[in-house]
Amino acid sequence: MLLHACCGPCAVYPLQWLREAGCQVTGFFYNPNIHPWREYARRARTMERYAVLAGLPLDKDTGYELEQYLAAVLTDPAVPGRCHTCYRLRLARAARAAREGGFTAFSTTLLASPFQHHQLVQKAGEEADRESGVAFLYRDFRVGWAEGMQGAKAAGLYRQSYCGCIFSEWERFGAGRDDRERS
Ligand code: SF4
Structure with a gap:
């Protein structure tokens, strides 16, 4: 199966669970939502490093389609509409890559984070399933969040402090609405 990975730390628990369930997993990194570019590159490098450590084949979609991402989310920039669009964009690409x-x-590892809109991630995955004809494996990976983060710390992986887009960076550091550490 193809596992869309939003970042290295979030991949730790889902990968472990899927392997224990007998799945043969390939990772897929496609996240044009991450802003700015150097943050994107840092998260991509972290994912590559983790993939090597975990022996995970990684398919890295190098298209950093910032314009496409911004055009999509600007149709409804408020939360949670923006996040649903963001999930849809990324999971539709993952489903297409899985089919091809x-x-x-x-x-997707987005199902592991308690900071994401979990039901919307599930909805976006199911929409991509219908559109692509490739089955979306849903599992509430949040149960393994603490365990996954312990694994990420032990591996020395970089853990980001905001979700990814420029809006979330402003919400985290500018608007002062959310001072939780995010990953
Ligand atoms: S807050 Fe996160 S999920 Fe929502 S649009 Fe931004 S990057 Fe995507």
């Missing part, structure tokens, strides 16, 4: 790569299913 001959995978039988896809999933």
Whole structure:
């Protein structure tokens, strides 16, 4: 199966769970929501490093489609509409890549984070499933959040402090609405 990975730390628990369930997993990094570019590059490098550590084949979509991402989310820039669009963009691409790569299913590490809109991630995955014909594997990976973060710390992975887009960076550091550490 193809596992869309939003970042290295969030991939730790889902990968462990999927492997224990007998899945043969390939990672897929496609996240044009991450802003600015150097932050994107840092998270991509972290994912690559984790993939090496975990022996995970990684398919990295190098298209940093910032304009496409911004055009999509600016149609409804408020939360949670913006996040649903963001999930849809990323999971539709993952589902397409899964179909083209001959995978039988896809999933996402976004299901592991208690900071995401979990039901909207699930909805976006199910929409991408219907559009692509590739099965979306849903699982509430949040149950393994603490365990996954322990693994990420032990591996020395970079853990980001905001979700990814420029809006979320402003909400985290500018508007002062959310002082929780995010990953
Ligand atoms: S806050 Fe996170 S999920 Fe929502 S639009 Fe921004 S990057 Fe995407």
